[in-house]
Amino acid sequence: MENINNDSTQAPPSGAGGLSRRSFLKSSALTGGGLMLSFSWFSEAKAAEKLSELNLAETWSELTGYIKITPENVIKIFCPNPEFGQNVMTSLPMMVAEELDCDWKNVVVEMGTHDNVKFGAQFTGGSNSVRMYWKPLRAAGASARQMLIEAAAQTWAVPASEISTKAGVLSHKSGKSAKYGQMASKAATIAVPKDAKTKAVKDFTIISKSKKNAEGTKIVTGKPLFGLDYRVDGMLIAMIQHPPAFGMKLKSFNAAQALKMPGIKDVYSFKLYDEGFEQGGFDTRTFNELLVVVGNSTWEVMNARKKLSVQWEPAGDVKETMMGRGGKREVTIPGRLETTSKQFEMMAEFAKKPATQLRKDGDPEAAFKNAAQVIERTYNAPFLAHNTMEPMNFFAHVQADKALVAGPIQAPGWMEPTLSKILNLPADKIEIQMTRMGGGFGRRAYAQYVYEAARISQKVKAPVKLVYTREDDMTYGIYRPMYTATYRAALDANKNLIGFHVTGGGIPESPIHANRFPAGALDNYLADSWEIPSNITIGAFRAPRSNFNAAAEQSFLDEVAEAMGKDPIQLRLDLLKRAKANPVGKNNDYDADRYIGVLELLKEKSGWGKPENAGKKRGVAAYFCHASYAGHVVDMVIKNGEPYVEHVTSAVDCGVVINPDAARNMVEGAVVDGIGQSFYGALTHKDGAAEQNNFHNYRMIRHNEAPQKIDVHFVENEIDPTGLGEPPFPPVFGAVANALFKTTGKRYYNQPFSVEQPQS
């Protein structure tokens, strides 16, 4: 075994293309290149040293698909879900370890490979990871514990019911005791029990106790963890030249100059999907025909790409065959070359046309007709680029009878059927490995870069890593859609809210969630929606749709509260109490009690309305999405002549919090992200071309713009965990907008706030 700490120049992990899953463990342990890296995070030096002496491949006993134990009591727990910074490589194994009842110090964590039979859905997105694995992972841990107890019972010839466990030790009243490792090989032969009991929340010793990031040491020492770090011997680098604008396509190209450049192997055009390919919901393609340059190294390929001579032409309307929800259907993607100012004009026109009614309660038309005052406001937001720090990339090695793909991906299970179709290989001959992702935010749920890499490897018959530059990544995106919404409130002569109407739409999807608050709290309510088809590709972006709604709706409620002469938190509480006591309609998505709980906690922790905070310029907002509730109070000041968020108080109800300090980190990050996106985020187009292509013209929030302090508070309860990665993000937008009003005296309706011309 190599010294695990002396690896600054050794090969990255899991680089052996074509190895089967079974042989992987053994091979990597033998070469010392892969598996050992998984352990270098180990904070206990002794344990790590001990590990390095083990012949791991020979001694692991597997107890359920998630757990392996050595005789020396080292416990390996597999993380089923891809990691993109939400810290599932720590929180999911914590759930297993809790029910296994082991000592967290003895746990090493390893990312599982893609295996939906063994590991379930393996989908990172929708703030789902902890939610969907809450029961199965605890059941796996509890089952393994039961198997260890049974093994001890057989060994000691005592009833299993008399054996207890604590921190990885089995004990019997006779005084007999054994570490899990001593019973592991026997336990591995026992059938997995079906009904192992899990602990009560009050008995948790690992869950709800903060644990450090399982890959923390690897991260701070620069270990090869990410897709871009993946390499194998003989691997080529590929870069794609895509059309310069949405609505354009390849006409012709001359590669003579590029091919003469050093290190270049091939330049050619290819189609991502063949004619008539039936696209699933996540088979988004930005452009179907692409040019690719393949060569030995990144810099050589970058330089050769600049020597391409390419003619592009308008693509015109394009017909595509879509599958997935709604069944098989033909859709026409319009060919127009879009420009941002015209997109806004188009949205304003569409907003005037009759829309699709999503929900109607009572008689909203009458309420507005009889109103003493009607407040109407329109909110707009641009496309956003995800801008993950690690640009899109993927490794592929496609051979005649099998394929290995590896890299950063949120939803490997959705990629497999498509890979099988486009490569014409059976799904069981395709191995997908998930590397750590340098951010995701929804972008890596759309895998055209995986398919591109696979197509290229198949053509050039070599292992290939496809690399997007930042410019590729930003101009060839799957963006957050453009949205608009108009809200109307009807007040009677006594300033009671008697009617509420929202109509919203976007390019190319509508943001409206008709059954969310304040639906259910109002007798007369109307929500409708429209959409404008576009050739600009869009997809999920941290809290899809909610990230716009919480800006618009929560700003609007602030203005309504002002018109009613009510405190903005009190208005929300009054509405929620109504929704709780006597809800309107049956189909209301949210739990009014949990919503109230978050607002009450926020009020308390921020000292809302207290005399000592009277001088502060504060904005508040709260929102429900991904089954959780989050709210923020934003304190704003003017710094260097610009509005600056100095302090944020956050309250979140996401049920049981698995890893409190990491959860706080997630909320802090969502707050910073929300401030950054609301102030600066925008991807605009001119004649179909993205006008921003790197961080010099796409402004990202930086150190000096982050708040000085973010206080995060969680509602304490025993509710099964609900989402966390997304829910705290949307309400930041509304709280910032409302604080801007207090700070500048103007309402902000159009994002990004730093460049909009405030309406008077």
Place this chain on the structure above:
Amino acid sequence: MAKYNLKINGKTRAVDVDPSTPILWVLRDHLNMPGTKFGCGMAMCGACTVHLDGNAVRSCSMPVSAVGKMAITTIEGLSENAAHPVQKAWLEHDVAQCGYCQGGQIMSAAALLKSNPNPTDEDIDAAMSGNICRCGTYLRIKEAIKTAAKN
């Protein structure tokens, strides 16, 4: 192509590359040292930060031909066993989310503390604002720098 003997993390490494090749790609592609990250390619994000004779530089925008005899330190060579005070502080504050930018953040922070052992908040902002963290861990980074400064 041209031959260079580069001093990297205390060792001499020979490479034969085009003189225009940025240090970033020499490290990543030719020397198999991927701790230094590619983020933007134009010195706007700081993910590629390394030290040249102790100063933080963006390796994506500096050609290998400009290195000369200067010593390069990368995140892999900052310490043995994550022992550098900045790395220890990063672990203590559990800074990372996705982790992709953190190597560059740590290199910028280590260079800052070397030249300014007790930075103010403004000093930290000035030195660190070239490093983007898309996950938004800026507050923890600041706290970690202050902890490292104490040690």
